[in-house]
Amino acid sequence: MVQRVALTRCESYQLPVLENSLKKLLGLLGGIGEFVKNGDRVLIKINLLSGRPPEKAVTTHPSLVEAVVNLVKEAGGIPAIGDSPGEMATITGLARAYRTAGFEEVSRKTGVPLLSFEDDVMEVENSQGHLYKKFTVTKQIKDFNVIISLPKLKTHPLTYITAAVKNNFGFIPGLRKTEFHLKLPDRELLSEMLVDLLDTIKIDLVILDGIVAMEGNGPAGGVPRKVGAILASRNLVALDFVACQLIGYKNPFDIPTNRIAVERKFFLPGNMEILGERIEDLQVKDFKRIPQDVSRKIPLFLSKWLKSLLSAKPKIIDELCNRCFHCLENCPVKCVEKNKDGKLSIHYSDCIRCFCCQELCFQGAIITERPWLVKLFTA
Ligand code: SF4
Ligand code: SF4
Incomplete structure (x- = not known):
């Protein structure tokens, strides 16, 4: 089956501009109606690494989230927004993170709830997993029949990039994520685990915020860098293949999750079709990447x-x-x-x-x- 990745130029976080660009982007994949039907309960999984203002480029930009919420509603879906930050998250800490990163305002404007992933958990199984055959994840995902992932394009010292595949790590609540770092002190093992997780939670659509990405010392302490792109796909690995090339990787297999996912046949690079813009027209060749280990x-x-x-x-x-x-x-x-x-x-x-x-x-x-x-x- 051909895996399609839609790529569109988008230079601004102004809502009308974003809404137009999003419609164009999703139009390349058949429109939002391909993913959301009337009455669907839709979980919008953002990247809320920590409570930082939108201009720092640490989190998915709230305007993009608002634009997606509006589209989901237009299609008749019932959206909610959620993520689990990287550190120990109390209820007040989570509320503060949502407020600082601009999501409280999105919730106020749209009436869409902001979820906590910290409280109720459940186990999900994956008999095909190589390192992990089950994960403890937020129980919130049980309440939704569609999941849209909205990652932010950033550098990461272990996985080199954080985009579609890495965003799934946020389904694991709070400090449980740290336990994985303790058990998997190696970028290869961590990447194997992320590919296991990829195969455990089904994401219906991923839309990557690559309008302003983070270069250098990501994913929290780097520098915002304009890339001017949004991407969408059903296939998270296919999207990461395109995303890493946008920030100058000549070989997508340099990203361990890409290589492992292809080895495990989650994605065949020869079966990819890129719709919309060409990568070379949006590529930022001098993007400050993490040096190869x-x-x-x-x-x-x-x-x-x-x-x-x-x-x-x-x-x-x-x-x-x-x-x-x-x-x-x-x-x-x-x-x-x-x-x-x-x-x-x-x-x-x-x-x-x-x-x-x-x-x-x-x-x-x-x-x-x-x-x-x-x-x-x-x-
Ligand atoms: S183990 Fe090392 S890299 Fe990990 S948090 Fe501690 S000091 Fe940082
Ligand atoms: S290095 Fe300093 S500023 Fe950074 S997390 Fe540690 S104590 Fe905080």
Whole structure:
């Protein structure tokens, strides 16, 4: 079956512009009616990594979410908005995150509820899973017969990009996500798990916010960068194949989830059709991407220390740190420590390179440091 990815230029978050662009985008796939029927209960799964203002490009832009809500309603669907942020989320913390990121306003204007994924959970099974044959996810998904995923295009130190496939991780409530980082301290294993999850929760439509993406130190501390594109597909891997090329990847197989999903036959690149704009017309070639980690290519018989010598690691930039202690509180192996002088340091011998600290640092004070040996040979 041909997997179609629609790609449209969209330069602005102004609602009328967005609504026009969205209609054009979904028109390439047959229109919203292909995905939402009268009376459908539609879960709109956003990216609410943390409560940051929309202009920081950490979360899906609220105007895009509002435009999708309006389209779903036009088609007769009954929408709700939800996600689980990366850190420990109390009810008040979640409400604050929704407010700061602009979703409380969307809810007020449209009357659409904002859901918590934190309370009720359920187990979903996937007998085909390689690492995980079941996941504990929010029970909210039981109440919906259509799921639309609305990820944000950003860099990520472990998965290189966060787009369609990675957005499913938010179905796993709050700190349960951290447990995966603890058990899977490796980008390959984490990517295997994400592909297992991909096969466990069915997404009916994914629409990627690539109007303003995040480059550099993503997914929380990077720099907003205009790409000017929105993408849509039924197939999450096909969409990620196009998304990574938009930000300059020449080889989509450099993204581990892409490679693993193709190996496991979730997607055949030869069967992809790109509708609308051409990738090369929207591509941002000098987008600041995460440098490739060479440690995957080290044979197993080589020692652990060599692998750690060649792996990127998190580094705290003290001048940017505001001592919020999010990193210290959420590190799964508790290897971030407060020193007597108040500064923070990381015990690298215990650090599992999960980069949760970087993901949760609002200040952009944690960067990914490449080892000097790798810099030497890849300069
Ligand atoms: S999360 Fe960032 S700003 Fe907060 S204490 Fe850690 S390094 Fe500093
Ligand atoms: S210091 Fe950061 S990268 Fe290392 S284990 Fe803790 S959260 Fe993960």
